[in-house]
């Protein structure tokens with residue numbers, strides 16, 4: 135985006151528009167007060183000289199001195215108010231922009247976020263947007279001042295001495311002209327500096343997070359060298375930006391000094407020749423520098439704000455990406471949601487699943503009856519940007535209340551993508567996904583938040599946060615009491631582990647659960663999913679890192695889910711799916727696959743779950759991608775695990 139467009143977009147931010155309006159008013163007031171102040175000063179000096187050097191000599195002198203003091207105070211107060219207001223508005227505008235960028239990142243979803251360097255996003259929302267403050271607080275108000283004060287000074291000079299006004303009018307444009315020439319260079323330099331800082335932040339975060347891996351592979355030294363090179367590039371870019379800034383200031387100072395010399399020398403000569411009176415000479419000599427001053431200051435402040443503009447460019451790019459992402463209608467669109475209820479269609483049947491918390495609130499969910507459809511994927515194809523082939527192709531799935539479904543299949547076939555669809559993180563490129571009866575493509579943010587309030591999710595790579603273990607478990611159920619947290623912990627087969635921790639439930643965990651084993655972290659995340667009173671549980675490989683006994687305990691707990699709670703899981707491990715009835719699916723077909731005579735004939739379609747594409751319903755496990763449907767009855771668990779010491783999930787209701 136060009137610098138001018140970025141500036142125009144920043145100027146259109148609602149908070150900045152207010153700032154500009156107030157800035158222009160204040161600048162006009164300050165311009166008038168500046169002229170008045172210097173005029174009074176010139177008159178006072180002349181009056182003092184005329185009164186023979188006694189300051190308190192004449193009434194006129196005292197009156198002028200008081201008027202000058204009054205105007206000086208008024209100018210200082212107005213300037214102070216303008217600065218305070220600019221500071222406050224700039225803080226508000228940057229906070230609002232940061233909020234919008236984060237909301238856009240949230241809208242784009244975890245798949246978009248994980249496709250970028252986290253460090254770069256952090257640098258943008260943190261230091262980057264902060265760097266916009268000098269632009270808003272200092273540069274924009276100065277811009278108004280740089281326009282208003284020279285005009286006021288010129289008007290007064292025209293009246294006092296038209297010749298001097300002509301010299302000032304001829305030399306004034308030199309400052310913005312040289313400023314603009316240097317500004318181009320400055321913009322390139324600060325943009326490069328910002329890019330280098332973004333890359334450095336990304337590298338730094340990557341290196342810190344991956345330090346154990348780098349050490350284990352003996353690459354820590356090589357990475358340090360690279361990091362040093364990146365830091366060095368940033369240092370060089372910073373020095374270039376500073377050099378350009380200093381040179382610009384020097385040029386502007388020089389132009390202003392030469393212009394003043396051009397003005398002052400003839401004034402002196404005319405004064406000596408008696409062509410000009412002292413008062414007029416003083417007015418010209420005092421006022422003329424004030425015409426150049428705000429323009430010089432503007433040049434200096436431009437450099438302070440240029441880094442912020444480069445960051446604003448990136449921020450607008452994120453907002454634009456979100457705006458052009460698959461259409462998300464405006465929140466609260468009429469008729470989008472019927473109160474907090476969403477009709478659930480299942481062929482001719484309409485169930486009555488309700489959204490638990492519209493707008494992310496905590497209204498309690500009314501549950502749909504067993505058998506009514508919660509999720510339906512119809513001929514869904516998903517293509518990730520930058521990928522040739524689809525991650526899912528012609529995928530069909532129906533999840534009804536009370537179902538126990540296990541998605542199986544080779545790695546990379548799209549199992550997690552199915553969960554991402556149900557979570558609303560990914561939108562289909564083709565086909566429809568109905569969540570609680572509403573088409574995902576038509577759901578606004580409020581509806582999506584309401585839908586997600588009905589989900590308990592265990593991701594494949596769960597993230598724990600620095601804080602107590604209890605806080606991590608209760609993340610999705612903020613009001614949960616200790617008894618409920620403990621029940622979730624027992625259901626996730628974590629009871630013994632917690633009992634062994636120094637402060638039990640209140641043990642502080644480090645970043646991403648530092649201090650727990652990988653399997654224990656996984657179970658804390660599972661407990662978090664279970665602690666939520668969610669009608670639909672999405673578990674991505676819940677037992678992947680568990681030993682056989684712990685896995686058995688977790689599966690036993692899952693088998694005792696209440697009949698109206700639904701489970702959609704992803705699993706590779708046979709124990710998790712042994713008793714499930716396979717309804718296998720295949721990865722998206724290539725042209726070669728289609729031509730292959732070895733491809734088996736389609737099997738009879740299953741009502742509840744089917745495959746990637748109509749032609750991919752026939753497969754032979756285990757290579758096939760499958761949706762395995764366990765019998766939904768909690769009384770008849772369809773897996774071979776012994777009844778391990780677990781908690782009945784009915785307790786969690």
Ligand SMILES: Nc1ncnc2c1ncn2[C@@H]1O[C@H](COP(=O)(O)OP(=O)(O)OP(=O)(O)O)[C@@H](O)[C@H]1O
Nearest residue numbers: 245518519521525544545546547548549550551552
């Ligand atoms: N954010 C993304 N951007 C681009 N491609 C992606 C993204 N996420 C997944 N993919 C691709 O989509 C395909 C399906 O990925 P997905 O994670 O759904 O597979 P999976 O069956 O869950 O794999 P696994 O069993 O290994 O976890 C893969 O080819 C993967 O490379």
